[in-house]
Amino acid sequence: MSSEVESLGARAPKRARGKQRVAELLEAAADVFAERGFEAATMTEIAARADAPIGSLYQFFPSKEALADTLLENYARLIADDLQELERRAAGIEIDALVEILFKLLRSRPRERAAALPLAAARMDEGTRRSTFRHMMRRHIAAILRARQPSLTADAARDMSIVLLQLVKAVSSLTDEEGLAGRQTALREMKSLAVHYLRISLSASSR
Amino acid sequence: MSSEVESLGARAPKRARGKQRVAELLEAAADVFAERGFEAATMTEIAARADAPIGSLYQFFPSKEALADTLLENYARLIADDLQELERRAAGIEIDALVEILFKLLRSRPRERAAALPLAAARMDEGTRRSTFRHMMRRHIAAILRARQPSLTADAARDMSIVLLQLVKAVSSLTDEEGLAGRQTALREMKSLAVHYLRISLSASSR
DNA sequence: AGGTAATATGAGGGTACGCTCATATAATTA
DNA sequence: TAATTATATGAGCGTACCCTCATATTACCT
Numbered sequence: 001m002s003s004e005v006e007s008l009g010a011r012a013p014k015r016a017r018g019k020q021r022v023a024e025l026l027e028a029a030a031d032v033f034a035e036r037g038f039e040a041a042t043m044t045e046i047a048a049r050a051d052a053p054i055g056s057l058y059q060f061f062p063s064k065e066a067l068a069d070t071l072l073e074n075y076a077r078l079i080a081d082d083l084q085e086l087e088r089r090a091a092g093i094e095i096d097a098l099v100e101i102l103f104k105l106l107r108s109r110p111r112e113r114a115a116a117l118p119l120a121a122a123r124m125d126e127g128t129r130r131s132t133f134r135h136m137m138r139r140h141i142a143a144i145l146r147a148r149q150p151s152l153t154a155d156a157a158r159d160m161s162i163v164l165l166q167l168v169k170a171v172s173s174l175t176d177e178e179g180l181a182g183r184q185t186a187l188r189e190m191k192s193l194a195v196h197y198l199r200i201s202l203s204a205s206s207r
Numbered sequence: 208m209s210s211e212v213e214s215l216g217a218r219a220p221k222r223a224r225g226k227q228r229v230a231e232l233l234e235a236a237a238d239v240f241a242e243r244g245f246e247a248a249t250m251t252e253i254a255a256r257a258d259a260p261i262g263s264l265y266q267f268f269p270s271k272e273a274l275a276d277t278l279l280e281n282y283a284r285l286i287a288d289d290l291q292e293l294e295r296r297a298a299g300i301e302i303d304a305l306v307e308i309l310f311k312l313l314r315s316r317p318r319e320r321a322a323a324l325p326l327a328a329a330r331m332d333e334g335t336r337r338s339t340f341r342h343m344m345r346r347h348i349a350a351i352l353r354a355r356q357p358s359l360t361a362d363a364a365r366d367m368s369i370v371l372l373q374l375v376k377a378v379s380s381l382t383d384e385e386g387l388a389g390r391q392t393a394l395r396e397m398k399s400l401a402v403h404y405l406r407i408s409l410s411a412s413s414r
Numbered sequence: 415a416g417g418t419a420a421t422a423t424g425a426g427g428g429t430a431c432g433c434t435c436a437t438a439t440a441a442t443t444a
Numbered sequence: 445t446a447a448t449t450a451t452a453t454g455a456g457c458g459t460a461c462c463c464t465c466a467t468a469t470t471a472c473c474t
Contacts, residue, residue: 013449015441016462037329043432058433060451122244126406159389163396166377174373182366189370189408192402201396222420250462260423265422265463321450 003172010062022060024050026074026187035112038068038122068119076118076133078109083140091145095202096195098148102141103191104169107175114176137165152205160201167194217269227383229267231257236274241321245275245329274325282323283340285316290347297354301351302409303402305355309348310398313375314382321383344372352409359412367408 009014013019026035028050032041043064047057082105090098108111141161146152146157152160174183220226224242234396239248250271255262268274289312297305314320327340348368353359359367381390 003296017441018451021451037244037246039244042430044430054433055453056451093404106442122247155283155389159392159396162381162387162389162393166381166393169380170373170377173376174369180369182362182369186369186373189366189404190373193370193404195398196403197396218420220420224471225421228421249460251460261463262423263421271462
């Protein structure tokens with residue numbers, strides 16, 4: 001499932017067996033982090049769920065933090081790539097189609113996403129990393145909007161991306177909630193709200 | 208600040224000094240839970256921040272879970288009371304004013320809210336408690352909408368309350384984010400989105 | 415004043431956690 | 445084959461956590 005390797009880890013896997021192990025460990029880690037959150041997740045459970053001894057886990061990931069960061073970076077890279085590709089195609093796409101694509105894209109890879117979101121929240125303010133997950137998202141969405149309509153100022157695009165991302169987040173949390181009566185209706189209405197918002201704002205900026 | 212006492216705690220305070228202590232402990236607990244989340248918060252730090260020895264904390268709260276639940280219930284009761292009062296007045300209020308009041312109300316008591324939201328997420332599925340915080344909110348918002356427009360069906364009011372609460376949540380998370388350029392603009396636009404949504408949906412239901 | 419209930423206090427028990435490391439095995443290279 | 449590098453394994457170390465409890469102090473009541 002996850003085929004990427006860590007960047008800042010202690011020892012990267014060199015052989016096929018190592019890479020396979022790392023993939024299994026990352027998959028198990030994603031599940032456990034998604035279920036329990038960063039703090040409550042334990043390295044013991046992650047190793048157990050990957051059917052690996054605890055030593056193997058630490059062979060490839062020097063700490064719980066490094067493991068979480070690897071997971072987060074992998075997910076961020078996947079999404080960033082998709083967003084960049086959408087930016088290239090954005091010029092010729094209608095607004096409602098754009099919203100549809102955007103929503104689908106940001107809700108894709110639900111497993112990785114379910115792990116990444118708690119991790120992004122828990123490990124937000126570590127060290128000097130100013131390039132938060134959320135900032136990357138905003139930059140990309142703003143770029144897509146400006147690709148779609150070049151007359152947009154940078155400030156306007158930034159503001160719109162903030163609103164749009166909040167709407168996506170709302171849709172995501174509704175999608176994740178099981179057994180909610182009225183969920184379909186709510187999802188539809190939130191999408192049409194997004195389309196409405198984009199239409200209004202884009203037409204205002206084209207004056 | 209917090210003047211309520213716990214309901215299911217081991218020993219409720221009987222004397223003035225005890226009540227004062229409990230208030231200080233709850234305040235410190237709210238801060239620590241807000242900063243660190245449920246899991247990462249430690250009883251030691253909560254006691255230290257209230258300038259109380261660890262034994263005093265356990266005198267009044269038998270466990271970390273009980274402490275969190277007390278905090279959550281206190282906040283839920285405060286908000287529920289406010290919402291109920293708004294329901295009584297809802298009939299004569301214009302839509303944009305209603306949205307304004309609702310948003311302000313749900314963002315009030317930022318300290319308690321900052322603690323309650325992580326706790327609600329962390330302790331969502333404990334025991335048989337089906338009356339989640341979120342369900343209570345939805346019921347109240349739906350009741351307010353129906354008070355404002357009695358022709359609303361129960362289902363429609365429920366769906367609208369779901370959408371509305373997501374919008375409020377989005378606004379809240381923007382409010383909490385410091386130093387965000389474009390925040391004011393984003394807040395204004397999300398509010399007008401909520402008004403637009405309510406107008407459309409309510410007029411559709413009055414046919 | 416004496417008696418009783420409420421509160422104060424902090425040393426420490428038990429536990430689970432993150433993580434280390436010495437040692438064993440497998441795969442690759444020379 | 446021999447040497448070397450990569451990976452496997454799990455007992456156990458140190459620590460920090462949640463919580464207990466014996467004992468001391470304070471406030472209230474009669």
